[in-house]
Amino acid sequence: MMSNHHTPTDQAAIEVENLVTHYGSTRILNNIDMQVSTGEIMVIMGGSGSGKSTLLRYMLGLHEATSGSIKLLGQDITEINAEEMDELRKNMGVSFQGGALFNSMTVGENVCLPLREHTHLDENTIQIMGRMKLSVVNLGGFEDLMPAQLSGGMIKRAALARAIVMDPKLLFFDEPSAGLDPVAAAELDDLILRIRKALNTTIVVVTHDLDSTFRIADRITVLDKGDILMIGTVEEVRNSDNERIQSLLNREARHIEIDADEYIKELTGQKS
Amino acid sequence: MLKTFTEKLGQTTLRGIEELGYSLALLVESFYWLFFGFRRHQAVKLPSIFSQMMHIGIQALPIVGILAFAIGMMLAIQGIATLKTFGAESQVVLGIALSVTREFSPLIIGILVAGRSGSALAARIGTMQMAQEIDALRVIGISPVRYLVTPAMIAMLIMLPALTFFADLIALLGGGVYSSLELGMSLQAYADRTIEVLQIDDITQGLYKSLVFAVIITLVSFVNGFSVTAGAEGVGRATTRSVVLSITYIIIADMVFTFFLTH
Numbered sequence: 001m002m003s004n005h006h007t008p009t010d011q012a013a014i015e016v017e018n019l020v021t022h023y024g025s026t027r028i029l030n031n032i033d034m035q036v037s038t039g040e041i042m043v044i045m046g047g048s049g050s051g052k053s054t055l056l057r058y059m060l061g062l063h064e065a066t067s068g069s070i071k072l073l074g075q076d077i078t079e080i081n082a083e084e085m086d087e088l089r090k091n092m093g094v095s096f097q098g099g100a101l102f103n104s105m106t107v108g109e110n111v112c113l114p115l116r117e118h119t120h121l122d123e124n125t126i127q128i129m130g131r132m133k134l135s136v137v138n139l140g141g142f143e144d145l146m147p148a149q150l151s152g153g154m155i156k157r158a159a160l161a162r163a164i165v166m167d168p169k170l171l172f173f174d175e176p177s178a179g180l181d182p183v184a185a186a187e188l189d190d191l192i193l194r195i196r197k198a199l200n201t202t203i204v205v206v207t208h209d210l211d212s213t214f215r216i217a218d219r220i221t222v223l224d225k226g227d228i229l230m231i232g233t234v235e236e237v238r239n240s241d242n243e244r245i246q247s248l249l250n251r252e253a254r255h256i257e258i259d260a261d262e263y264i265k266e267l268t269g270q271k272s
Numbered sequence: 273m274l275k276t277f278t279e280k281l282g283q284t285t286l287r288g289i290e291e292l293g294y295s296l297a298l299l300v301e302s303f304y305w306l307f308f309g310f311r312r313h314q315a316v317k318l319p320s321i322f323s324q325m326m327h328i329g330i331q332a333l334p335i336v337g338i339l340a341f342a343i344g345m346m347l348a349i350q351g352i353a354t355l356k357t358f359g360a361e362s363q364v365v366l367g368i369a370l371s372v373t374r375e376f377s378p379l380i381i382g383i384l385v386a387g388r389s390g391s392a393l394a395a396r397i398g399t400m401q402m403a404q405e406i407d408a409l410r411v412i413g414i415s416p417v418r419y420l421v422t423p424a425m426i427a428m429l430i431m432l433p434a435l436t437f438f439a440d441l442i443a444l445l446g447g448g449v450y451s452s453l454e455l456g457m458s459l460q461a462y463a464d465r466t467i468e469v470l471q472i473d474d475i476t477q478g479l480y481k482s483l484v485f486a487v488i489i490t491l492v493s494f495v496n497g498f499s500v501t502a503g504a505e506g507v508g509r510a511t512t513r514s515v516v517l518s519i520t521y522i523i524i525a526d527m528v529f530t531f532f533l534t535h
Contacts, residue, residue, distance in 0.1 A: 060411050083312055089413035100408035103399075114412050117314070162412075 013038045013202035019068035028054045030226045039200040043213045046223035056206045090118055093163030097175040099155035101147040108143030111162045133161040153184035173205040177212045189215045295491040302425045305418035320423040328389045329431030340439035343376050344446025352454055365465045368447035377439040378478040382485035386518035390493040394514035397497025398507035421494050428486035436482040481529050485522050492518045
């Protein structure tokens with residue numbers, strides 16, 4: 001396996017400690033503890049509603065946690081001020097589920113936006129760097145197209161080009177293979193591995209795609225209903241005898257036991 | 273029944289207070305970025321202000337011209353017909369001049385821009401919110417307020433008074449054309465009389481109003497756009513809501529404004 005040729009260093013690039021989050025009054029994440037080493041590819045997997053996307057959004061600093069800490073590159077994002085967060089963001093790249101390319105800009109402008117906003121490079125250099133990153137994701141020559149003219153796979157690759165244009169130390173993916181055919185999904189997996197190999201980037205991938213997970217992961221965090229079921233290597237997760245993990249791996253439907261009386265009460269609208 | 277009613281009332285009130293607070297925060301933040309953005313290496317970019325000015329102002333000129341001309345004529349028709357009963361048709365010039373500059377121009381332009389640009393802003397922001405483009409801006413380290421709200425706010429604050437002043441001129445012309453046809457008064461005489469009766473305060477009063485309307489339209493559009501959560505339907509709902517609310521607030525603000533300015 002390609003991913004096994006790489007040995008991440010021990011130094012943690014991402015440390016999540018006792019993270020608790022709420023949405024309104026509903027608790028979404030319970031005491032999450034996890035670490036991602038520098039240069040490691042960590043895949044966060046779990047079923048729908050497991051809290052995996054929520055965990056990612058908190059790591060990106062898009063919401064404020066109820067309690068706990070999230071350290072990125074040694075800085076606790078729950079404590080630093082807005083300016084320090086802006087600085088930190090220059091070392092982070094994110095590829096969103098739908099790509100999130102800016103529809104009013106060309107592909108090239110999308111990719112170059114972080115450079116335009118954060119660097120004082122001249123226009124020519126910016127253009128060249130943009131084209132370079134587009135050719136990394138096999139989209140050389142597409143810089144003048146609008147996002148609406150691209151296919152789903154191309155949008156994801158363009159979004160990846162934008163995410164890596166600043167050569168970030170941390171790279172985050174939300175459902176990279178969602179909506180892609182198996183070939184395009186495999187290509188994206190290869191790209192993720194190549195980027196890590198070239199830049200020793202620490203990568204966090206949130207996905208429910210098992211094939212993709214086993215192809216790229218160094219370690220896997222399995223989430224279920226806001227709790228971590230286990231963190232381990234691909235082999236450890238595969239060999240786990242935890243029932244819920246096995247049902248996730250074998251794509252079994254969840255069986256929810258309901259008491260008959262409770263069910264009747266629920267149907268008739270009586271509170272138990 | 274009573275419980276659901278009070279519950280609903282409570283929820284609506286809470287939402288209203290929440291949105292008011294959010295609007296005020298957005299207002300403060302958009303000016304923060306304008307004046308202090310460069311300190312955080314995020315200066316507001318002139319081209320984005322110009323592009324908004326183009327959408328909000330320049331492209332609205334034809335429709336503003338048509339509306340203003342029609343309103344000027346309408347005021348002349350009404351004015352002459354009403355004043356005829358007192359035999360005071362010649363006073364129509366004063367009536368048109370004051371009602372156009374103080375009331376009709378700012379109000380109609382406010383409503384027009386709320387419908388035309390406010391809805392476009394709400395729809396654009398709502399769509400961006402749905403496509404995670406707003407999140408993408410934030411993770412790139414670009415403040416969505418600095419990048420989206422401030423340019424629109426500045427453009428509105430410049431273009432709404434400009435459009436209002438333009439509408440003043442065209443509406444007065446419309447009134448003049450009808451009056452000269454109906455009363456046999458020359459356009460020159462109409463213009464002289466208008467300049468004679470019109471105080472500079474009458475015009476500035478209208479322009480001040482348009483500044484307030486500019487802030488209302490921008491804040492309402494963005495608050496609704498940013499709060500979109502559920503799909504295409506949500507974008508549609510936010511757009512409609514922002515137009516209806518903008519127009520409502522504009523008319524209420526106009527009434528309050530007029531009360532204080534005439535007392």
